Amino acid sequence: MTDNLRIHHHPVVNFNHGKQISIRFNGRPVPAYEGETIAAALYASGIRIFSRSMKYHRPRGLYCLSGHCSQCLMRVNGEPNVRVCQTIVKENMVIESQNAWPSLQFDIAAIAGKLDFLIRPGFYYRYLIKPRWLYHIWERFLRNAAGIGKIADNSKPPSPVKRIQASPQVLVIGGGIAGMSAALNAVRSGAEVWLVEKEGKLGGRLQYDTREFELPEKGSKKYAFEYVVEMANKLANYTCFHLLTNTTAFGWYEEDVIAATGPGKFWEFEPQCTIIATGSYETPPVFENNDLPGIFLSTGIQRLMHRDGVLPGKQTVVISSSNEGYVIAKQLYEAGISVLGIAESRSGQSSNACPEKDFILSKNIPVFHSHKIKSAIGKKQVKGVVLESLPDPANSNPGTETKIACDTICISGSRAPANDLLFQHGCGGTYIINCPDHFIRKPEVNNYMSVSDGLYAAGEAGGSNNIKQSFIEGKIAGLSATKYLGIGDRLTDEKLNIAVEQLQR
Numbered sequence: 047m048t049d050n051l052r053i054h055h056h057p058v059v060n061f062n063h064g065k066q067i068s069i070r071f072n073g074r075p076v077p078a079y080e081g082e083t084i085a086a087a088l089y090a091s092g093i094r095i096f097s098r099s100m101k102y103h104r105p106r107g108l109y110c111l112s113g114h115c116s117q118c119l120m121r122v123n124g125e126p127n128v129r130v131c132q133t134i135v136k137e138n139m140v141i142e143s144q145n146a147w148p149s150l151q152f153d154i155a156a157i158a159g160k161l162d163f164l165i166r167p168g169f170y171y172r173y174l175i176k177p178r179w180l181y182h183i184w185e186r187f188l189r190n191a192a193g194i195g196k197i198a199d200n201s202k203p204p205s206p207v208k209r210i211q212a213s214p215q216v217l218v219i220g221g222g223i224a225g226m227s228a229a230l231n232a233v234r235s236g237a238e239v240w241l242v243e244k245e246g247k248l249g250g251r252l253q254y255d256t257r258e259f260e261l262p263e264k265g266s267k268k269y270a271f272e273y274v275v276e277m278a279n280k281l282a283n284y285t286c287f288h289l290l291t292n293t294t295a296f297g298w299y300e301e302d303v304i305a306a307t308g309p310g311k312f313w314e315f316e317p318q319c320t321i322i323a324t325g326s327y328e329t330p331p332v333f334e335n336n337d338l339p340g341i342f343l344s345t346g347i348q349r350l351m352h353r354d355g356v357l358p359g360k361q362t363v364v365i366s367s368s369n370e371g372y373v374i375a376k377q378l379y380e381a382g383i384s385v386l387g388i389a390e391s392r393s394g395q396s397s398n399a400c401p402e403k404d405f406i407l408s409k410n411i412p413v414f415h416s417h418k419i420k421s422a423i424g425k426k427q428v429k430g431v432v433l434e435s436l437p438d439p440a441n442s443n444p445g446t447e448t449k450i451a452c453d454t455i456c457i458s459g460s461r462a463p464a465n466d467l468l469f470q471h472g473c474g475g476t477y478i479i480n481c482p483d484h485f486i487r488k489p490e491v492n493n494y495m496s497v498s499d500g501l502y503a504a505g506e507a508g509g510s511n512n513i514k515q516s517f518i519e520g521k522i523a524g525l526s527a528t529k530y531l532g533i534g535d536r537l538t539d540e541k542l543n544i545a546v547e548q549l550q551r
């Protein structure tokens with residue numbers, strides 16, 4: 047049941063919307079609930095364009111809701127370039143759009159999109175230095191056009207950042223299911239573990255995933271978000287566990303120093319063991335109009351629906367290249383959205399069965415096998431989608447187009463490991479074909495998740511594409527780290543071998 051786009055009743059998630067408050071967006075009051083993000087409040091109140099692109103001023107809307115893109119940058123309480131999908135509302139907060147005049151909806155600079163023949167790729171604004179006498183006129187115009195956002199109103203210098211050095215026994219980078227599983231297995235052996243997580247809570251994207259599954263040793267099925275809450279609670283009971291949230295490990299420097307930055311702090315870690323469990327990024331396909339407001343990454347949609355309690359739209363088409371497409375389609379359906387179809391690049395024969403696919407078929411939702419998205423239709427927001435059939439033995443007419451009217455497109459593309467730190471450190475890797483026209487680089491790890499002495503990679507950062515696999519890999523990495531440190535108990539080897547066997551099954 048939904049009231050406009052707010053979800054009030056959901057079959058799986060209980061929403062406890064906080065107290066109603068008011069924020070101001072471009073001078074007008076917007077209702078919001080305490081505890082939700084600015085993005086959720088604005089989206090629920092009907093805002094679809096959140097920013098304009100830098101060069102052609104194309105409209106941009108919410109996309110990843112994970113802090114990975116720049117589509118939701120706004121000025122918040124005078125501070126420019128704040129990601130509103132990551133910022134919680136506060137009473138009387140003042141939010142302003144940037145980079146658009148007179149408004150986000152109607153931006154005069156969008157004319158640049160019509161004059162693209164004048165400013166082709168490779169065009170540099172320094173071409174305008176001639177004739178010399180015109181330059182000062184251009185300069186004023188260019189100064190206004192360049193950059194995004196206006197400098198902060200508050201001229202107070204920021205408070206100094208505290209520099210802290212730490213040498214934990216085990217440093218886990220990434221607090222998703224693999225990172226939590228690694229940390230749990232290491233702390234159980236008595237290791238002193240520090241976990242660095244870039245978001246405010248442990249769990250990664252599974253915090254917002256309502257799929258049900260059974261993990262080894264757990265004995266019964268649970269929702270993904272229940273598992274991560276349970277594991278986070280267990281970790282909190284260990285005094286040798288130290289959690290740094292809202293902290294990003296961004297560099298691995300000479301002399302084995304890992305640098306991380308969090309609120310007011312700059313960390314320099316020199317751990318004895320490091321476990322990289324940084325997860326993965328969604329890598330969407332490229333198609334015409336792929337930046338239109340109304341196009342979302344599947345994890346963005348999960349965050350909007352299950353974190354913020356807001357629907358992305360009323361009618362959606364899912365674009366997919368794996369079973370993940372069926373998972374998100376089921377979740378959209380359960381939240382109350384009409385799923386008008388799933389276009390998946392795999393053929394009917396190569397698409398393997400999964401419970402979510404059975405669910406979708408039982409609801410008579412059309413599945414377009416061997417189809418890709420050709421373009422999104424719409425000017426300021428999605429009005430429809432054009433699908434194109436791919437060559438396939440079962441399809442005598444490749445290139446056939448199908449148009450579907452919809453207000454949202456959910457992209458459930460393939461994923462690429464977020465393993466930049468590993469390669470910064472110089473670890474070996476191989477390129478593998480993830481799905482047609484998509485390569486990923488996988489680090490070379492042995493059966494014990496070891497990349498080199500004292501360095502481990504677990505979960506999607508190492509190339510896993512399955513929740514159970516990530517959980518087991520985390521367990522192996524945590525146990526291997528304690529073994530390397532020489533603090534495992536007599537059962538460590540036995541547990542390790544069982545976990546390695548489970549992984550190979």
Ligand code: FES
Pocket residue numbers: 107108109110111112113114115116117118129130131132
């Ligand atoms: S960073 Fe906010 S939508 Fe991507």
